[in-house]
Amino acid sequence: MVLQVKKACKNFGGLSALSDVSFSINQGEIFGLIGPNGAGKTTMFNLITSMFTPTSGEIIFNEDNINGLKPHLITKKGICRTFQNIRLFPQMTAEENVMVGEHCRSKSGVFSSVFRTKSQRQEEERIRSKANELLEFVGLGGFAETVSDSLAYGQQRRLEIARALASSPKLLLLDEPAAGMNETETSELFRLIKRIQEQGITVLLIEHDMPLVMKLCDRIAVLNFGKKIAEGTPAEIQNNPDVIEAYLGSEEEDMYA
Amino acid sequence: MLAELINPYYLQVASFILINIILGVSIYITLSTGQLSLANAGFMGIGAYTSALLTLNFDLPIIVGIMAGTLLAGVFGILIGIPTLRLQGVYLAIVTLGFGEVIRVIFVNWESMTKGAVGLSGIPHMGRELLNTVKDLGFDPKVLGLQNNQFVFLAIFLILLAVTVSIIAFFRRQNRSRVGRAFAAIKLDEKAAESMGINITYYKVLAFAQGAMVAGFAGALFAHVLAYISPADFAYHRAVEILIFAVFGGSEVIWGPVFGALFLTVMPEVLRFISEYRYMIYGLIIIIMMAVRPQGLIDVNILNWVKLKTSKRRQKHGTSSQKSM
Ligand SMILES: Nc1ncnc2c1ncn2[C@@H]1O[C@H](COP(=O)(O)OP(=O)(O)OP(=O)(O)O)[C@@H](O)[C@H]1O
């Protein structure tokens, strides 16, 4: 078991964004987290990465209770995420963005940097070449020197994935990676996530694109108004009456779109 | 011959330009993590008073005084940097400006130690101490055709030039490293930086302490170049002046505040009549820059343009022996 979420609750003032949500993710699987807008999916990511502290409940990563750990230490432990509303470092080049992602897997400090010690130069070299490999991996090979701000939307989404992969995560959290992508881009994304899985990285995926979720995920949990209403394989989820009800109840979503 | 070329007055102006450049770098460092600190005049005062008092009261060598002043300013940087971590933008600016005032008030009121508003005089002078040392070693500046005071001001200028260049080189290297990337990431998006595994507490306090140390260092140099300091030297005016270096020159790249300090220190010297209206002009600069060019004069684009021009020129020179098209 890579990740166990036990009875996680999160309240914002009077609003209960998550209540008593539990699920666990197995090593190597792609686990989908779906639900209508405002269901609490992104909030779950924020709890797992410690951006928010849970009102109650436990989050266990590889046997360790990670509640209350600082976000950067969670990344160091091996959980990294992308953001629903892209949060790249806009003025940095694609390469620099990915190099930042390698921060927690490198260690040069002020003095080795200023005096350019041998180990610092080797480390920089290693970071840079790994960054370029990752750009290649997500299909941004020719864009190392491009300022991330001027990349196309779909490219920015893939750059965020490369930046997250740079931290060598064991568990990768993707928050709506297909949002704003056209069909070709979405099918490229499908293959990319498959290749990430092949590298032994466990993936937790939030996504509104149902065909993509159903093709990609091994198992899925469904949230609605902060509660888990279903969990199971894509086939089970598609035929679950509660899930159909939840999706038909909201106007914007169409499960079979 | 050399004697006519070396004018102590110009050298002194040049020395103050260099000290201001160091102060410009000090605000830039803290800003490169997105923290606007106006405490650097206060840190400068801590550096100046520490070094002055140690050399005056305990006869310590100037270099020891300067190091102690720099370190103590750094300690205060950490002490201010930690509790203000959660403050952003204007709030941080106000709190740090307040800190500077507190420091000034302490200098004014701790009369037994600081001689109050009157200030400290007779601080060991860097150039003269050096002159005495070389004379003790049996070297006379006349060998170089220099009068004593020419030697003194030339020595100060060269020392300051060397330290200024070293400081700029230090931070340019730091910028292009893992530490510099962490600073930039925090400045651009603190939450994203944290999610990418950057310990933002550590780097923000580091930047604060480095800025404080550089300002304290500039203050200590100031004390031993002028030989006289008073609390007024480190007041609100100084804080604003340092801010203006960054606002006018820019704070995206290190050359911004360096240029700002250079230009704004030279201007009042060249155009004497301006210096009366100095603070009025500073006010105008802030308003105009905020309206027209909030990133300051020197930004990444200008820098790239300059690089392109110079590399083209170099190419031209390189091929000038061949037939030109
Ligand atoms: N920082 C916050 N402060 C207050 N309320 C919040 C905060 N973050 C989220 N919420 C609320 O919590 C609920 C769940 O939000 P969340 O962003 O987790 O939904 P989501 O499932 O990701 O939705 P979407 O599909 O639109 O991204 C919403 O009602 C939202 O308004």
Ligand SMILES: [Mg+2]
């Ligand atoms: Mg969301």
